[in-house]
Amino acid sequence: MGRAPRNQRPNILFGYDGSRENDAALRWAVEEARARGLALVICHCWHWPYPPGHVDDGVEAIVRRAGERLLEQGVRRARDLGADAVRGRLRREPVLQALVRESEDAELIVVGSHDCRRLPAGSTAMRLPAQARRPVVAVRHAAPSHGLVVAGVDGSAGGAAALRLAVEEAVLRGWPLRVVYGAWEPGTVPESELPLFGDRARLARTRAAMLERVAGPWRERHPDLDMRVSLVLERPREALLEAAQDADLLVVGDRGTGHLDPLLLGATSSAMLHHAPCTVAIVPQTGGPGEPPA
Incomplete structure (x- = not known):
């Protein structure tokens, strides 16, 4: 390890x-x-x-x-x-x-x-x-043992912190890492981005570029890490639950891009705790891991 x-x-x-x-x-x-x-x-x-x-x-x-x-x-x-x-x-x-x-x-x-x-x-x-x-x-x-870490990202601070912890766990345990972005989230985006959901090809290009900006620095920092990124045009809950079927550890932020009471978990992280078949790590936006150093 x-x-x-x-x-x-x-x-x-x-x-x-x-x-x-x-x-x-x-x-x-x-x-x-x-x-x-x-x-x-x-x-x-x-x-x-x-x-x-x-x-x-x-x-x-x-x-x-x-x-x-x-x-x-x-x-x-x-x-x-x-x-x-x-x-x-x-x-x-x-x-x-x-x-x-x-x-x-x-x-x-x-x-x-x-x-x-x-x-x-x-x-x-x-x-x-x-x-x-x-x-x-x-x-x-x-929980079943597969030897895989899955990280859920969404462009939020919590997602960035979750990815850092997921990279750490994958490196420490010698497991591959799959980074998943469930990008069908029209209810949480600003009004200016709503037209993206009427053009799936454009949505995919835009979100793929964001995913690469998030994951790319980690790939460069850990070239020996077996890391795969997946853009899924489904709601985050469905995308992550499907990915979690093959995981030992699922890592997500405490809340995503929506606006929530700071004392409440986001809907996706709550759903993972209830329904994911594997161990789940919830990473806070504050006090948790952050972006990779330059």
Whole structure:
């Protein structure tokens, strides 16, 4: 495997809950930390489920100790999987808040995810990417292995950041990279571009030129990387879901070219978390990877 091509934050942050789905994510986090030469921080959250006025110190101590033991189990499991440097972090607060706070020193955050089409709306994998300033990797339990990274681009800042992370992952793992642009997005473009959607040939030429501007610098920087670009005149959701069928990792931005509440994920990234059969990485426009250096 290659090495990460830029300066990095000191650790990979992993949200641990001891579940079966979580073990697959832990394995991914260990591999990520080792490939990047970073420490692995395993975070587990415990909480007293009743209002502050109803605290039983003895029972609360038992709940906390149970959390400590579960975290110790996670650290041991990470070492068994080959983690070179791992430490545990026990937090008494909701998982979402804890991972956002702990991620300040994290290169990326890894969490477990349910099988596709079973992801609860309130799950950490759905809520965390909308609030974190670091990339979030939601590892799909029992996903098939193909050895391929797919990146979704659309000309947005989030798409550019997603492509950088996708290149890094492909280089680190020695996998080929497919860059996909689902270019049929008339609902998100400025009014001046709407005539393009009445001329498919012109739309294809215009979007192909944009795709090459985005992907070309990465191809030049990593000439040994097996990178293929695909312009698809379909909606981004359909184009990416089709490409994801053969992927181990799908990387997309947190939101595209449309205007959204900054606390919400874009429709495409949300759909990928729900329906993509592979592990999905959501990369924020701010705090995530950016354009390649000149």
